[in-house]
Amino acid sequence: MHETEARLSKLFEQALAGDAxxxxxxLRDLGAQLRGFLRRRLERLPDEIxxxxxxxxxxxxxxxxxxxxxxPLTAWVYAIARYKLVDLLRRxxxxxxxxxxxxxEQEWLAAPETEAAGTxxxxxxxxxRLPERHRLPIVHMKLEGLSVAETARRTGMSExxxxxxxxxxxxxxxxxIREEQ
Amino acid sequence: xxxxxxxxxxATGAGAVDAGAPRRRFTLxxxxxxxxxxxxxxxxxxxxxxxxxxxxxxxxxxxxxxCAALAAAALAVAARLARPGARAAGVxxxxxxxxxxxxxxxxxxxxxxxxSEREALVFGTTWRACAFNIAMLSLPLFAxxxxxxxxxxxxxxxxxxxxxxxxxxxxAALIYSLHCPELAAPFLGIWYPLGMLMPAAVxxxxxxxxxxx
Numbered sequence: 001m002h003e004t005e006a007r008l009s010k011l012f013e014q015a016l017a018g019d020a021x022x023x024x025x026x027l028r029d030l031g032a033q034l035r036g037f038l039r040r041r042l043e044r045l046p047d048e049i050x051x052x053x054x055x056x057x058x059x060x061x062x063x064x065x066x067x068x069x070x071x072p073l074t075a076w077v078y079a080i081a082r083y084k085l086v087d088l089l090r091r092x093x094x095x096x097x098x099x100x101x102x103x104x105e106q107e108w109l110a111a112p113e114t115e116a117a118g119t120x121x122x123x124x125x126x127x128x129r130l131p132e133r134h135r136l137p138i139v140h141m142k143l144e145g146l147s148v149a150e151t152a153r154r155t156g157m158s159e160x161x162x163x164x165x166x167x168x169x170x171x172x173x174x175x176x177i178r179e180e181q
Numbered sequence: 182x183x184x185x186x187x188x189x190x191x192a193t194g195a196g197a198v199d200a201g202a203p204r205r206r207f208t209l210x211x212x213x214x215x216x217x218x219x220x221x222x223x224x225x226x227x228x229x230x231x232x233x234x235x236x237x238x239x240x241x242x243x244x245x246x247x248c249a250a251l252a253a254a255a256l257a258v259a260a261r262l263a264r265p266g267a268r269a270a271g272v273x274x275x276x277x278x279x280x281x282x283x284x285x286x287x288x289x290x291x292x293x294x295x296x297s298e299r300e301a302l303v304f305g306t307t308w309r310a311c312a313f314n315i316a317m318l319s320l321p322l323f324a325x326x327x328x329x330x331x332x333x334x335x336x337x338x339x340x341x342x343x344x345x346x347x348x349x350x351x352x353a354a355l356i357y358s359l360h361c362p363e364l365a366a367p368f369l370g371i372w373y374p375l376g377m378l379m380p381a382a383v384x385x386x387x388x389x390x391x392x393x394x
Binding site for chain 2: 015016018020024027050057058059061062064068078079082127142145167172178
């Protein structure tokens, strides 16, 4: 637990300072932790696990500005994961699943799982449905790894519009996930 | 899309994150909402013409401090509830201090008064309008603070909505003090909190709907 906290918070701190490689390691590590946590919580809904891992990772990314360096990172992530889980269970109105007590902040990191199962939802298909002003910046910057300036040149958008497009696009993606369920 | 591809997508070019964003969002919401509330009050109710004379009354400043303390406590609670995993119960107890202080003053005031005087201390001349005026004035602040909350990550949306409502009510009461003629502690201890609770109740109901993310 302490080890996980120390490892994750160090990586996240570097990520928030702009280190993309550290951020990637952080998200992979966190994804494994989330998968293990959700596997135990969603015994009756195994098909939902990987979708919820992705939804939670996207939420962590979109809300990473709400992390306060003074608080334990695992508590912050746990609150997000729990929120997304409860939201899913509520949407499914799955009473028996809601009756299961949720783990607490200490226990939830017990068993990470690095093996990802398939997803039911395809984020790439959702991404394709985004309007161009959101989709193009994401495709160029996030999938092809181009710089802001290069993306701006190719799309004819301004640099600030490119940055806003990525930011809003990922938020819109989260909203689409929410609404399709 | 595989989870690993999503991770690569999220991490690529993610850039640095400004830790001051939540603070700035609340500051902006309070600033713009506060201006909206001030304008609303100036248009509908007006500012007291005898403010300079009021400024000599210690109870006028007590009233301002009371509203400001409640607003500060509500802001601390709202800021906690806007962050996943932050505990709000501890700071929520800060709300009790100004309230109890005012109630204590009220008990003293009522203890030294006769029957008809007591009635005047509790009801003043504007008790019918007071709570509704505060609730009405809280609207611009309420809308601005809900916007601030939406951009953050409240994991307990009903509580977060209530805190945003309470903060808008307390800040609106502070501004309403520039119009309100009442200075009696019993009045301030009853009708002001009632006015603040109205937007808080609306926030508690609207939160789960409006603050989803």
